[in-house]
Amino acid sequence: MAPKNIEDVDLYAVLDVPITATESEIKKAYRKKALQCHPDKNPDDPKAAETFHALSQALEILTDVSARAAYDKVLRAKAAAKLRHQELDSKRQKLKEDLERREKEAETGKGTCNLTDEQKLAAEIERLQREGSRLLVEEQQRMKAEIQKTMGILKEPVWDSSLNRIKIKWKVDKTDSSNGGYDEATLRRFLKKYGDIVALIMSPKKKGSALVEFATKDASEMALELEKGLPDNPLELKWLNERPVLTTKKKDVTGPSVISDRDYESLVLTKMRQAAERQKLIEEMMKEEQNKS
Template structure:
């Protein structure tokens, strides 16, 4: 962007906004796009720094009242000129451009009040460069901190319930149709008080056996330590893999590009969750058999 005149760049388009955007909308759009193209988040993309620079320049100019006013005036003039050019043939366009060029040259060197719109905009840009934009610095710091937090979560130890299944045992004779007094509903009643259950399956072939997955480690630990089940036929809970396992996230969660209010998105999310739960149950059945 440094090689391109600022008046030849549509700063609003860079932020996916229109000239009528409010300052709040400008800052919001900047944060959203900056989080996506920040060099720290795209170390292998040589164009990321340039894109981030363009966003920062757009924020700097469009959040400064004087600079934005000068820029908008030039932008509107260029749009009006485009419309007029469509109505003129090539010869008249050349005459008009020559006249405008001579007018600019005649006005150059005069006082600030006689500067062209482009010259006024250039003066505002130079002022911003000298003064520096406090708002831009604050927004860049905010974006960088958010990215650092996001990248930090990539290696943060997290709980994966599929790696931390708990085996449940109790006494039950092979011919006992009541399975020692336990079924899925009864087990769920005992276990749900510790926390959310991701999946629970009673072995279809092996009496006195079940597997359960909890949504977090705390629930799992408490269930193993405290749950005894029926007094007349106590439960024994233990880790399937001898001890709990922590892993790391493969990707950091970010804002969805589709609104949470979007009905279709919600339906698809529910379907994916149901499919995932069914997959876990099938895996647990295979392990038990």
């Protein structure tokens, strides 16, 4: 996760925020930059993963109070040391560096209460490695979902009317030529007020039975809940598959195009497909009735 020389990386510069940035400002900067360089959006860039890792590392450390405090202390010390270095001549600089090196070597064997600032920062980063950063995980999951959504990858539940047909039944005597007072036109008159009807099929073999397919979930549910039909011969509506079914499909990100001969061909194919669906619906109804008989 974090390199051993993390104190040599300017995490604030990575996120392009000042050292005084609030946690909210740090998160905002991370989201903006991560969206631009996420590996999923840059599959051909070999450096995308490295850049994204650097952003994640900066977010992880700078949103943890203890780790950020330790990092800031090292950062300030390095800034002050750099200023002092600029004021020293080469000879004094070498003497100073030798002295600091010996002091660090001497500190290595002492207890944790006498750790150097760099060692304290390393300890904080090790703690983050052990504990894991919940905030980082949440941000990365959010980022992935956002990218998938913008790229049209995220799948959403959709209504497929062909999977959610409704069985309609009513009482009728076998010798009743009026089919209990119902025909296709009568059923359409009762049902169309709930929404567009994709298909409505009267049973070709059994009286008192039909199937309806609505274009939307709302229309289907309203019809199931509210429709009673004729007062003297009420309708009974039930899901053919016992309960509504949702499926998924990719978002359609294509826009409208200029009408061409191919579009007219598509309309013809659509009508042929609807006729085939209607025939399939009739066959399914007949098969269902044969299984029950």
